[in-house]
Amino acid sequence: EENLEAEGLELELEDKSRMEHREPMAWVADDAENEEMSCSSLWCFDSENPFMYDKELIPDDSLYFSSTSNKNYNNEFHVVEKESFLTSAQRSRIVWEVLMRTPYETDSGSKTGIMRLLNNGIYLSGYPLHDGPYIGKSVKKGEPGYCERTLLYNEWAQWKCWYKTQPLPLIRRYFGEKTALYFVWIGFYTTVLIPAAALGVLTMIYGLATMKTSTPSKEICDDTVGGNLIMCPLCNQQCGFWRLKDSCVFSMVVHLFDNPATVGFAVFMSLWATMFMELWKRKQARTAWEWNLSSAEHSLEMIRPEYEAKVFTYKFNPVTMTFEPFLPFWDKVARILGVNSLVLLMLFSVMIAVFAVIVYRIIIVTLMFSSETLFWRKYAKIATSFTAATINLVVIVVMDRIYRKLAGKLSDIERPRTQREYEDSFTFKMFVFTFINTYSSIIYIAFFKGRFFGHPGDTITIFGYRQDQCENGGCLFEVFVQLGIIMVGKQVFNNIYEFATMKIMIWWRVYWRARENFVPQQPNTRWEEDYNLETTDSMSLFDEYLEMVIQFGFVTLFVGSFPLAPLFALLNNVVEIRLDAYKYVAQLRRPLTYRVQNIGAWQAILKGLSFVAVITNSFMIAYTSDFIPRLVYMYRYSKDGSLEGYINNTMSYFDTADFTNTTKPNNMMLDGVYVNQCRYQDYRHPPGSDEKYTLSLQYWHIFAARLAFVVVFEHLVMFITSLLSYAIPDIPRSVQGDNSK
Amino acid sequence: EENLEAEGLELELEDKSRMEHREPMAWVADDAENEEMSCSSLWCFDSENPFMYDKELIPDDSLYFSSTSNKNYNNEFHVVEKESFLTSAQRSRIVWEVLMRTPYETDSGSKTGIMRLLNNGIYLSGYPLHDGPYIGKSVKKGEPGYCERTLLYNEWAQWKCWYKTQPLPLIRRYFGEKTALYFVWIGFYTTVLIPAAALGVLTMIYGLATMKTSTPSKEICDDTVGGNLIMCPLCNQQCGFWRLKDSCVFSMVVHLFDNPATVGFAVFMSLWATMFMELWKRKQARTAWEWNLSSAEHSLEMIRPEYEAKVFTYKFNPVTMTFEPFLPFWDKVARILGVNSLVLLMLFSVMIAVFAVIVYRIIIVTLMFSSETLFWRKYAKIATSFTAATINLVVIVVMDRIYRKLAGKLSDIERPRTQREYEDSFTFKMFVFTFINTYSSIIYIAFFKGRFFGHPGDTITIFGYRQDQCENGGCLFEVFVQLGIIMVGKQVFNNIYEFATMKIMIWWRVYWRARENFVPQQPNTRWEEDYNLETTDSMSLFDEYLEMVIQFGFVTLFVGSFPLAPLFALLNNVVEIRLDAYKYVAQLRRPLTYRVQNIGAWQAILKGLSFVAVITNSFMIAYTSDFIPRLVYMYRYSKDGSLEGYINNTMSYFDTADFTNTTKPNNMMLDGVYVNQCRYQDYRHPPGSDEKYTLSLQYWHIFAARLAFVVVFEHLVMFITSLLSYAIPDIPRSVQGDNSK
Structure with missing residues (x-):
């Protein structure tokens, strides 16, 4: 029965890895460091050559040291030897490394690693085990029934912890x-x-x-200022003329995102x-x-x-x-x-x-x-x-x-x-x-x-x-x-x-x-x-x-x-x-x-x-x-430096006689009056001018101002950000000092 | 006599470091690995505790290994043990490290390092020696009289080598x-x-x-086109009017750096x-x-x-x-x-x-x-x-x-x-x-x-x-x-x-x-x-x-x-x-x-x-x-898309009656004729206009074009450079591969 074999293997592994750690760690759930596999072949038992573990685990002292130096900064320097241990995450890593390197053919030794066995479908999957069910009561370290998964679930993974710092x-x-x-x-x-x-x-x-x-x-x-302006149709033929006040609500909504604060x-x-x-x-x-x-x-x-x-x-x-x-x-x-x-x-x-x-x-x-x-x-x-x-x-x-x-x-x-x-x-x-x-x-x-x-x-x-x-x-x-x-x-x-x-x-x-x-x-x-x-x-x-x-x-x-x-x-x-x-x-x-x-x-x-x-x-x-056009209007075109008259200023004139056949609206009337002239939002010369409907001086002003804004904004922000990244050292001073040890 | 002491010390050091290397390296000049000092105190001999070298040099095997792995890539893998050696540069580094760490008071051991002695003026200076005079005949490695300094001088540091690859x-x-x-x-x-x-x-x-x-x-x-234009004075009062052709030579020189190729x-x-x-x-x-x-x-x-x-x-x-x-x-x-x-x-x-x-x-x-x-x-x-x-x-x-x-x-x-x-x-x-x-x-x-x-x-x-x-x-x-x-x-x-x-x-x-x-x-x-x-x-x-x-x-x-x-x-x-x-x-x-x-x-x-x-x-x-103004002229103002008439186009008119007292030239005549109107290089409205001497539409055109060029150029170049730095890996493929060993 493959399941039994798998479990037999699990016990085997458990003993071995225990031996390596040499110190009993009672508070660690029993199966935390074990790899588990569903075998689908009978020779999986041979493949796990018990000799390999000693060979592979002993030179792994770098991990051991990393664990002790980790302790250092807690000022427990003097007790390192006694309290040293590997975290369950480190142990699962070690076991995985062992599995990766264990040969599965006893004779040649060239075919190694669980990855190939998994890829070939000989094993269904391999993964570290959780250390217990997640639902349960939080138990303090050292007491019986201590389970990190439960602790994590209770103190971290629940909605009620949303405001808490993560452990x-x-x-x-x-x-x-x-x-x-x-x-x-x-x-x-x-x-x-x-x-x-x-x-x-x-x-x-x-x-x-x-x-x-x-x-x-x-x-x-406002009807008296801009509301009554007759606007040109927004599409060809089907659309009619409309009055600017129709977009009154819309303009207020737009203001929400288009103001100096943004x-x-x-x-x-x-x-x-x-x-x-x-x-x-x-x-x-x-x-x-x-x-x-x-x-x-x-x-x-x-x-x-x-x-x-x-x-x-x-x-x-x-x-x-x-x-x-x-x-x-x-x-x-x-x-x-x-x-x-x-x-x-x-x-x-x-x-x-x-x-x-x-x-x-x-x-x-x-x-x-x-x-x-x-x-x-x-x-x-x-x-x-x-x-x-x-x-x-x-x-x-x-x-x-x-x-x-x-x-x-x-x-x-x-x-x-x-x-x-x-x-x-x-x-x-x-x-x-x-x-x-x-x-x-x-x-x-x-x-x-x-x-x-x-x-x-x-x-x-x-x-x-x-x-x-x-x-x-x-x-x-x-x-x-x-x-x-x-x-x-x-x-x-x-x-x-x-x-x-x-x-x-x-x-x-x-x-x-x-x-x-x-x-x-x-x-x-x-x-x-x-x-x-x-x-x-x-x-x-x-x-x-x-x-x-x-x-x-x-x-x-x-x-x-x-x-x-x-x-x-x-x-x-x-x-x-x-x-x-x-x-x-x-x-x-x-x-x-x-x-x-x-x-x-x-x-x-x-x-x-x-x-x-x-x-x-x-x-x-x-x-x-509309930030730049407004600024340009305020500083160059407005009489008193305010935005008054801005809306009228942004609207160019269009002579309805200039509609072509394909663009002419079907309904040339608005409120029963024939429309001779309508307005549209752009900076172009009026119909009477020599260069009718070409872009006006104000357009070029605004265009230049827009570009100048882009240039100034980008260079300024880039300059500040380079200063910031120069001024803030990548490594905090305290860490730098202690790294030099 | 301090010089003698210093040389005695030199011999001492030489023996010690030799011992460490354990293999005779006949081709290395004798004093390459020695530190040399001019002693000005009598106790400098005590300070060099011979015991220290063993303690310090033996754990230095990282350098030893770096030397062997350096050999690796020459495919001499199998002979590493026999041929391994430290370069003279590495040996001088080792000796320096030793000197840095050697205590100079025999009792406490807390006062260490040659740096302090140098700073206190007890030693005048300490430096690695050259391996011989630089003038001489190049000798092949392994032959007597081999001197790296001479070799460097002859093969690298002389003018006649200017075209050669550096050794x-x-x-x-x-x-x-x-x-x-x-x-x-x-x-x-x-x-x-x-x-x-x-x-x-x-x-x-x-x-x-x-x-x-x-x-x-x-x-x-050309006199017939622009040469005869009367230009406004280039400074106040003292300067007079001048004709454009005076700057003919200059304009040709300018063209050298101001053309599409640049x-x-x-x-x-x-x-x-x-x-x-x-x-x-x-x-x-x-x-x-x-x-x-x-x-x-x-x-x-x-x-x-x-x-x-x-x-x-x-x-x-x-x-x-x-x-x-x-x-x-x-x-x-x-x-x-x-x-x-x-x-x-x-x-x-x-x-x-x-x-x-x-x-x-x-x-x-x-x-x-x-x-x-x-x-x-x-x-x-x-x-x-x-x-x-x-x-x-x-x-x-x-x-x-x-x-x-x-x-x-x-x-x-x-x-x-x-x-x-x-x-x-x-x-x-x-x-x-x-x-x-x-x-x-x-x-x-x-x-x-x-x-x-x-x-x-x-x-x-x-x-x-x-x-x-x-x-x-x-x-x-x-x-x-x-x-x-x-x-x-x-x-x-x-x-x-x-x-x-x-x-x-x-x-x-x-x-x-x-x-x-x-x-x-x-x-x-x-x-x-x-x-x-x-x-x-x-x-x-x-x-x-x-x-x-x-x-x-x-x-x-x-x-x-x-x-x-x-x-x-x-x-x-x-x-x-x-x-x-x-x-x-x-x-x-x-x-x-x-x-x-x-x-x-x-x-x-x-x-x-x-x-x-x-x-x-x-x-x-x-x-x-002048790149942008010329482009703008060619595409918007020129009749036939060429640069003809460009010079005339760039010159604005100035009415000499508008000079103030402080700016008026002392000599209002040019070639015996009173000057009513002169030209200057800018895009401003002519004297007759409503807005005389304010910037014209063409100025704004060019200004916008200049800014647009900056924006487009910068973004394009930055985009290409980011692509380049993404596409060119920082580490060559071959190196990457061999680093994974």
């Missing part, structure tokens, strides 16, 4: 450094989000408070992103020092079994004097090119999806504007924004799922040599795709929408419809809607999906196994319990990081148009921490522990994002918001 | 890794300069070839700088791998003796359980602030010097323009440029010398804890100062000169003189003169100065010692010979790096106006390599060897420079050159 030393002890570092990171990120969220809320409150009193909205809503907030967030990176480097250095991670993990540098199995060209290695698998240069290049062109194809399909939504937008807006009902006309833009954003959200979520499946396969085709190469390639592919997938619709609205629109009477069309154009007051409102729906929607959906699928999968597995075995109800062994849980692998933190990095993008890239982004991120993360904690404690098999010094490629990606954020924010303020 | 393994063996890495770097930099220099020359040739045919110069020189070259150089950094990282990684430098040198992290001697506040260190010197936080802050305000003061004095030269410029130009002689009027600008640049050069060189003396003292006042802290602080101070000192006059000319000039009747003055203004055709020519003189002048001066002072100092010391000792002519011992040479310390490479980094700045920052910069840099470096080589082989005491992994802070500084270069180049093309 990081325990997490590290139980799950190992790599997993713990993720929780350090998300905890740190969430903390740093608090001031950003607070300032974001203040910005929003400022917007709300000044909504009614802002001059542009007042002028739009500009200040965008500047703040650009600096915040840099500060975050700099402070994180310090935090990470301190954590690495406290956890004694300065000796890096080299297991990622080992040649992948897949590589050894599938590469059949060999090269002589002068160091080891053996022939090693080696992919010829051109083969490698061909594979990378092939895979990357597939990735480009996927990106292209994302673009098509975005374009489809643009077309949807244009059609719907046209339909709604041509409707007779005032209600539809009034809310046309808003309704379109919301529905289009929702469609985008669905597309994004679906594409993400599809691509996730694809990326792993594609990275395999590239034949990465080491696990690190694999992870780097996978990370890059996933990040680029998710980035484009998530942000492309927002980028389109923020920077391209309506930019190519000329003036009424223009005949440039897309599929016979007039180009997509933003409402009076810039595209900032649409960016806001798009961001809000995609960001909040994606997070909520992801959390629910994650939670639900996990539950269902576990239930399904329990149910299936129960049906298969027909074993009368008897208490399951620990390994059976754990086998029912979701699997973990070295990439299982990948999705968590990716989700957070994309969220970081929402928080920094377009924050000028969505000051509430940090708040939503903060709320999401409070939930996310506990959800991830619950997942790791209750729903996943215990992960193999890895020792890593830092968060790896994600750090470079975050740095890149905070760099791009400076660019997007400067362009958003300069181009998407 | 880097030998340099490393003789001088150690830190010095060798400098030569690797300068060699690499010089090689990479070749394509840049070639392209720069081509750019210059293009300029020369098109000089006569370029439309703007042709129009300026724009292309500036783009190329921005990318070149990035490529240089990326390729250098690879080269460095490869070198570190070949030289087995992956285990970093920690000697820089040791607490400086100065710190221990001068800091009297102590803190308890929980790790070592001892009280250690520790500077309180506020004391540290006060020191840093104090020192940095002094640095700011120095920078301020640099600014004053630059300003003084500006005033000089204005006065001279005014004087020359008011001269009656046509010759002076014609060459006024050029002559002023040359003399002003020369004055700037002198100021720069003098300030450099003064500041160099100051910076070391200032860094000492800051009380850096470790040698690394000291070096970082010193490097930063020196670099910032040298940067500002060298480039500020160029930056002024390139970006500020003449920007605040209004139009001829303006009354804004500096000390009663009209503002500094560039000649028709932009300030690019003046930047060229300034750059050329400062760059070439500084390099030539530095090389001569270095060479000459070194020679004189050595001669002086030999002469002085000869007079002092009155010893009859007898052959000097090796250590006496070496004592006469210049001293070396851990900072002796600093000046070399600084010089090269400032040169890198010349090559990249303003290359748009001086395409020959890479060529001059290349020529200089070819000389520099051999000069430095000669210095190290013949004029300096043999330096202590250090093992370093990389070029340290210089890498970050170079990266920063190549970043700044993108910004300066984009602004220089956009603002300083």
Whole structure:
């Protein structure tokens, strides 16, 4: 019976590893350091050569020392010899290393490692065991029934702990450094989000408070000033003329995100992103020092079994004097090119999806504007924004799922040599795709929408419809809607999906196994319990990081148009921490522990994002918001330096006689009066001028001012951020001092 | 007699270290591994406790292993045991470490290290010896009379070797890794300069070839088109009107640096700088791998003796359980602030010097323009440029010398804890100062000169003189003169100065010692010979790096106006390599060897420079050159898309009746005719217009175009450079593979 064998093996292992540690540690749950396997072959007993353990475990004293020096900083220097021990995470790592190196054929010794056996399907799976059920009463260390998993569940993974600091030393002890570092990171990120969220809320409150009193909205809503201006139709033929006061409500909403406070907030967030990176480097250095991670993990540098199995060209290695698998240069290049062109194809399909939504937008807006009902006309833009954003959200979520499946396969085709190469390639592919997938619709609205629109009477069309154009007051409102729906929607959906699928999968597995075995109800062994849980692998933190990095993008890239982004991120993360904690404690098999010094490629990606954020924010303020035109108006065109008359100033005149046949509205009347002249938002010469409908001097003024703002903003922020990163040392002074020992 | 003692000590040491190596190495010169000291106290013999060597040298097997693994890559794996040896550089390092740690009081053992003895003046100095005179015949390894120094001199340090590859393994063996890495770097930099220099020359040739045919110069020189235009006076009162053709020669010279080719070259150089950094990282990684430098040198992290001697506040260190010197936080802050305000003061004095030269410029130009002689009027600008640049050069060189003396003292006042802290602080101070000192006059000319000039009747003055203004055709020519003189002048001066002072100092010391000792002519011992040479310390490479980094700045920052910069840099470096080589082989005491992994802070500084270069180049093309105005003219204002009529288009009209009393020229006649209207280079409304002398629409067009160019150029180049740095892995594939062993 294979199960019995497996359990026999387990006992064997237990004795051996006990011998190595040489000191009884009563408080450690019995099976914490054991690997467990479901054997499907009869010779699995031979394969575990008991001799191997002594040979492999004894030279492992580096780990032993790392444990003692870890104690050092607790000032327990003098008792090190007596109290020294390995954490359960370290023990599981040791056992795994042993399994990795144990030969499974007694004669040759060349075929080693559990990885091959797992890949060949001889073993079903191998994983460290949890140290007990997670539901239970917290018991103090040293007392009988002490179970770290229960402790973690009670003190960390429950909702009621949402405001508590995470028990990081325990997490590290139980799950190992790599997993713990993720929780350090998300905890740190969430903390740093608090001031950003607070300032974001203040910005929003400022917007709300000044909504009614802002001059542009007042002028739009006031019949005597701008409300009665007759506006040109917003689409060709079907749409009619309208009065500016129709967009009164809309203009007030727009003011929420388009006021001087949001500009200040965008500047703040650009600096915040840099500060975050700099402070994180310090935090990470301190954590690495406290956890004694300065000796890096080299297991990622080992040649992948897949590589050894599938590469059949060999090269002589002068160091080891053996022939090693080696992919010829051109083969490698061909594979990378092939895979990357597939990735480009996927990106292209994302673009098509975005374009489809643009077309949807244009059609719907046209339909709604041509409707007779005032209600539809009034809310046309808003309704379109919301529905289009929702469609985008669905597309994004679906594409993400599809691509996730694809990326792993594609990275395999590239034949990465080491696990690190694999992870780097996978990370890059996933990040680029998710980035484009998530942000492309927002980028389109923020920077391209309506930019190519000329003036009424223009005949440039897309599929016979007039180009997509933003409402009076810039595209900032649409960016806001798009961001809000995609960001909040994606997070909520992801959390629910994650939670639900996990539950269902576990239930399904329990149910299936129960049906298969027909074993009368008897208490399951620990390994059976754990086998029912979701699997973990070295990439299982990948999705968590990716989700957070994309969220970081929402928080920094377009924050000028969505000051509430940090708040939503903060709320999401409070939930996310506990959800991830619950997942790791209750729903996943215990992960193999890895020792890593830092968060790896994600750090470079975050740095890149905070760099791009400076660019997007400067362009958003300069181009998407009305900030610059208003400033230019106040300082050059206004009589008294105020914004009075701004709305009238932004509207150019159009002679309705200049409509072509295809653009002329079907209804040339408004309120029963024939319209001779209408207004549209742009800076162009009036119909009477020599150069009618060409861009006016004011346009060039504003254009120059926008560009000057971008140049000044970017250089200033970059200068400040370089100063910051120079002034804040990456390694805290205290750590630096003690490292020199 | 102390000399005897010292030599006795030398013999003692020799025996001991020989014993350690255990294998006779006949081909190594006898005294290569010995430290030598001039004792000035009688108890120096006791201090060298022979017991210490065994204790200290035996655990040094890491060095031993590094030597064997170094052999590995030569495929001599199987003979490692027999052939293993330490290079002379490694042996001198070992001996130094021993000296550093040997206690000099036999009872307590707490007072250790030669550093304290040197600082107290008990020893005069301590240094590794050269292995023989440098002049001699090259002898093959293994033959009698083999001397690495002679070999280096003959094969590397002589002028006739200027085209040869440097014998880097030998340099490393003789001088150690830190010095060798400098030569690797300068060699690499010089090689990479070749394509840049070639392209720069081509750019210059293009300029020369098109000089006569370029439309703007042709129009300026042609009487029928632009030559006869009456130009407004270039200064107030004294200057008279002049005809545009007077600046004909000048406009042709300007064309040399202000043509489309230089724009292309500036783009190329921005990318070149990035490529240089990326390729250098690879080269460095490869070198570190070949030289087995992956285990970093920690000697820089040791607490400086100065710190221990001068800091009297102590803190308890929980790790070592001892009280250690520790500077309180506020004391540290006060020191840093104090020192940095002094640095700011120095920078301020640099600014004053630059300003003084500006005033000089204005006065001279005014004087020359008011001269009656046509010759002076014609060459006024050029002559002023040359003399002003020369004055700037002198100021720069003098300030450099003064500041160099100051910076070391200032860094000492800051009380850096470790040698690394000291070096970082010193490097930063020196670099910032040298940067500002060298480039500020160029930056002024390139970006500020003449920007605040209004139009001829303006009354804004500096000390009663009209503002500094560039000649028709932009300030690019003046930047060229300034750059050329400062760059070439500084390099030539530095090389001569270095060479000459070194020679004189050595001669002086030999002469002085000869007079002092009155010893009859007898052959000097090796250590006496070496004592006469210049001293070396851990900072002796600093000046070399600084010089090269400032040169890198010349090559990249303003290359748009001086395409020959890479060529001059290349020529200089070819000389520099051999000069430095000669210095190290013949004029300096043999330096202590250090093992370093990389070029340290210089890498970050170079990266920063190549970043700044993108910004300066984009602004220089956009603002300083005439590139953008010409493009705008061609695409918007020209009738046939050519540059014809450009010169006339750039000149605004001025009504001479609008001169104020202070600005009106004394002579209102030109060639006997009263001048009613004159022209000046700017885009302003003509006198007849409503808004006379205010900036015209074309000005705003060009202004917007300039800014747009900056934005597009910077983002494009940054995007390409990030792509490049992503695509080029920092560590070559082959090295990566073999590191995983």
